[in-house]
Amino acid sequence: MKTFTVEEVAQHNKPGDLWIIIDSNVYDISKFAQLHPGGVGVLTTKNIAGQDATQAFYGLHRQEVLHRPQYNRLQIGRIQGQEPVIVASASDVSSVPYAEPTWLSAGYYSPYYTESHKTFHKEVRKFFAEVVYPDAVRCEENGKRVSQDVVDKLCETNLLAMRLGKGKHLEGKTLMGGIIKPEEFDHFHELIINYELGRMGTRGYVDGLLAGNVIGLPPVINFGSPELKARIVPEVLSGKKFICLAITEAFAGSDVSGLQTTAERDGDYWVINGTKKWITNGMFADYFTVACRTDGGYTVILVPRCEEVETKAIKTAYSATAGTAYVTFDNVRVPVGNTLGKVGSGMQVILSNFNHERWMIICTALSAQRRIVEECLKWSNQRVAFGKPLNSQAVIRAKLASMIARVESAQNWLESITHQMNNMSYSEQSNKLAGPIALLKQYVTRTGRETAEDATQIFGGRGVTVSGMGKLIENFHRTSPYDAILGGAEDVMGDLGVRQAIRKMPQNARL
Numbered sequence: 001m002k003t004f005t006v007e008e009v010a011q012h013n014k015p016g017d018l019w020i021i022i023d024s025n026v027y028d029i030s031k032f033a034q035l036h037p038g039g040v041g042v043l044t045t046k047n048i049a050g051q052d053a054t055q056a057f058y059g060l061h062r063q064e065v066l067h068r069p070q071y072n073r074l075q076i077g078r079i080q081g082q083e084p085v086i087v088a089s090a091s092d093v094s095s096v097p098y099a100e101p102t103w104l105s106a107g108y109y110s111p112y113y114t115e116s117h118k119t120f121h122k123e124v125r126k127f128f129a130e131v132v133y134p135d136a137v138r139c140e141e142n143g144k145r146v147s148q149d150v151v152d153k154l155c156e157t158n159l160l161a162m163r164l165g166k167g168k169h170l171e172g173k174t175l176m177g178g179i180i181k182p183e184e185f186d187h188f189h190e191l192i193i194n195y196e197l198g199r200m201g202t203r204g205y206v207d208g209l210l211a212g213n214v215i216g217l218p219p220v221i222n223f224g225s226p227e228l229k230a231r232i233v234p235e236v237l238s239g240k241k242f243i244c245l246a247i248t249e250a251f252a253g254s255d256v257s258g259l260q261t262t263a264e265r266d267g268d269y270w271v272i273n274g275t276k277k278w279i280t281n282g283m284f285a286d287y288f289t290v291a292c293r294t295d296g297g298y299t300v301i302l303v304p305r306c307e308e309v310e311t312k313a314i315k316t317a318y319s320a321t322a323g324t325a326y327v328t329f330d331n332v333r334v335p336v337g338n339t340l341g342k343v344g345s346g347m348q349v350i351l352s353n354f355n356h357e358r359w360m361i362i363c364t365a366l367s368a369q370r371r372i373v374e375e376c377l378k379w380s381n382q383r384v385a386f387g388k389p390l391n392s393q394a395v396i397r398a399k400l401a402s403m404i405a406r407v408e409s410a411q412n413w414l415e416s417i418t419h420q421m422n423n424m425s426y427s428e429q430s431n432k433l434a435g436p437i438a439l440l441k442q443y444v445t446r447t448g449r450e451t452a453e454d455a456t457q458i459f460g461g462r463g464v465t466v467s468g469m470g471k472l473i474e475n476f477h478r479t480s481p482y483d484a485i486l487g488g489a490e491d492v493m494g495d496l497g498v499r500q501a502i503r504k505m506p507q508n509a510r511l
C-alpha cells in the first residue's frame, strides 16, 4: 500500500484536487466530492480538505459506508508509520461492554455454554455476516423474499433444520459442516442462531428468513402421520418448499377460540372455508398449517397451495420481505390424511406449538434490543454535542443504565429458561414453562419498547431516519411492537403467566 505524509495530503485541499484522511487511511475524493450525498461544500471546508477528517466522518457516517465497494476504492494509501485503529469486522465479537451476552465477553464465565457453543457461534456469526446480512439489507429495502441462494446455503449447513430446535429432524444431518453432531445440538445452539438473526437489525427480514417454517413445520413433525411427515418434512428442510402457520384471523387474534375458519368432512376429504390474517411468509408458502373449527372442537390441517387458496399481501410497518398475507380458503378440498393430531384436539396442537414460537421471539427480540444498547453506547461515546461527548451528560448515562439493566436481566432469565428446556421433555415444557415463557415474552417486548424510546432520544433526528447513522434505531423503534403482538399479545402473555401460576398454587398456601 502506498504511504504519504500528513504534509503531502495537506497539499490536496481544493475542489478537483481533494484528499482526506480517515483513521490513517488516505482517500482521494476529488471526483467523488461532486457526488457526495452530504454535498460538496462540507468536504472543501478548511478543517476537512486535506486534513484528518476522522472525527467529522464518524460523527456523520457508519463504518460500513467505507466498506461499500464504490467508496472503498477511493482509498489511495495510508499515512506513513500509522495503522488504522477503528477495526470493523462483522464477524468479530464486540468488545463494547454489554454489546454481547456475558458468555461471549472475554474474561467472563457461564454455567451454560461449552466450547462446542463457542465454536458453533463463531461459524454462525461468520455465516450471517457473509451470507445472510447482505441479503437482509437488500430485501429490507426492496421487499422481495429471501433469495433462493441464501435458502440453499441455509439448507446446506442445515441451519434451517436447526432453527426447529433439537430432535429427530436433525438425525443423520451434517450440521454447520460437521462441527457439531446432531445429538449434541441443544437449545443453546439454537439460541445462538436466533441471537445472530436478531442482531442484524432488519426486523422484516428476521421473519422473512423463513420464520413460517419454524412455526409451521413443528405441528407436521409432532402431529402428522408418518406418510405425511416423510413427504413434507424433507421438501421443506431442503428449501424446495415453504410452509407457514395460519391461525390468526380478522375475527380472532390472541383469542384463538374465536376463530371462524371451518373444515367439514366430505368422505375422505376436508372442505375448508374461511380467512386468515397476518400470516407470516404466507405470500410465498406452498403449505399452510391451518387451525380450523370442526364438529365439536378445533382441528389443525395441512393445506397445500392450490387454486382455491388465495394470498394477498398485507402492508405492515415492516418490510414486505416477511411475506405477510391475508389468506382466503374457498372450498379447499384436502385429504383427511393431512390432519395434524386428532380431530377435535387442535387446541392442544396450537398451544404446544406456542411455547417454542414465543421462546424464539424472545431470543430474537432480546438480541435486537442488545444491539440497540451497543449502538447507543457507541454513539453516545463518539457524538460530540455542546462541546463534549454525549455520554458526559448524566441524563444520557441514566438512560444507558436502564437499557443495560433491562437487557441483562432478560438475558439471565432467558438462559435459565433455556436450561430448563434442555432438561425437560416436550410435555414437561408445556406444563412447566408456558407461564415463565409468556411472562418473559411480556418483559422483553415491554422493555424493548422502553429501550426503543430511550434510543430514539439519544440519536435524535437520526433515530427516525431509515438510512445512515441511526438506521438500526429507526428499524427497532418502528418494529419492536411486532414482538409485543406476534405469538400472543403482551397483555395476554402477562395474564397467561399469572393464570398458570394461580393454577399451580398449593391448596394449603396461606399467609
Ligand code: HEM
Pocket (backbone or CB within 6 Å): 020, 027, 029, 036, 037, 038, 039, 042, 043, 048, 053, 056, 057, 060, 061, 062, 065, 066, 071, 074, 467, 468, 469
Ligand atoms: C470517503 C469519504 C466519504 C464518503 C465515502 C462519504 C459518503 C457519504 C454517504 C454515503 C452519505 C449518505 C448517508 C450515509 O449513508 O451514511 C454521506 C452523508 C454525509 N456526509 Fe459523507 N462521506 C465521506 C466523507 C465525509 C466527510 C469528511 C464529511 C465531513 C463533514 C462528510 C459529511 C457528510 C454529511 C454532512 C452527510 C449528510 C449526513 C446526514 O444526512 O446525516 N462526509 N456521506
